[in-house]
Amino acid sequence: MTARPQTPRRPQPWILVVAAAWAIAVPYLARLDVDPTVEVVDHVVPGVILLAAAGAVLGAGWRPGSAPWLAAAAVALLAGLWITATHVPLLPEILDGTAPALTGLLHLSAGPPVAATGLWMVLAR
Numbered sequence: 273m274t275a276r277p278q279t280p281r282r283p284q285p286w287i288l289v290v291a292a293a294w295a296i297a298v299p300y301l302a303r304l305d306v307d308p309t310v311e312v313v314d315h316v317v318p319g320v321i322l323l324a325a326a327g328a329v330l331g332a333g334w335r336p337g338s339a340p341w342l343a344a345a346a347v348a349l350l351a352g353l354w355i356t357a358t359h360v361p362l363l364p365e366i367l368d369g370t371a372p373a374l375t376g377l378l379h380l381s382a383g384p385p386v387a388a389t390g391l392w393m394v395l396a397r
Contacts (some may be wrong), residue, residue, distance in 0.1 A: 285329040288348055290321035295355055295382040302378035304362075304371060314358045314381065318351035322386060325351075330331050336396035344391030352387025359383060 296319035299311035328334070334341040348390040359380050365371035366380075 285326050285344075285393070288322050288326035288329075288386070288393075291352075291382075291386045291389055292319045292326060295319040295322065295351075295386060298382045302375040304375055304379060305371030314355065318355050318386075322348055323353050329394060335392055336393070341396075345390055345396070347390075349394055352385070353389050354382050354383075356380075356383030356387055359394055 280364075289309070295315050299306075325347045329341060329344045332340065359382075362371060362376050362379060366373050366376040382386045
């Protein structure tokens with residue numbers, strides 16, 4: 273009996289929908305003492321952009337490696353990096369106790385999964 277070769281796992285664009293929903297919901301589930309406009313710029317705008325990219329990939333049935341897929345993946349990667357980068361200043365505030373730890377960690381949790389999924393999609397063949 274011969275073993276069947278494993279097919280590489282392909283990223284699933286619906287993961288972006290879940291990540292986008294989480295990115296949008298976080299500031300409303302875990303409130304920080306921050307101007308609401310900042311929360312919109314840091315969470316809602318990238319989340320809506322992610323939803324649009326995921327919707328385009330899912331709706332059009334783009335295949336991994338195609339130019340539209342790569343464009344959507346790059347958008348996802350950049351959105352994830354944006355969400356992550358805008359929350360780096362929150363780390364020292366969590367560590368010194370000026371920001372609530374759980375709330376701060378929830379805010380920090382939105383960006384890395386988006387960036388990782390975007391990178392996975394960029395590298396998919």
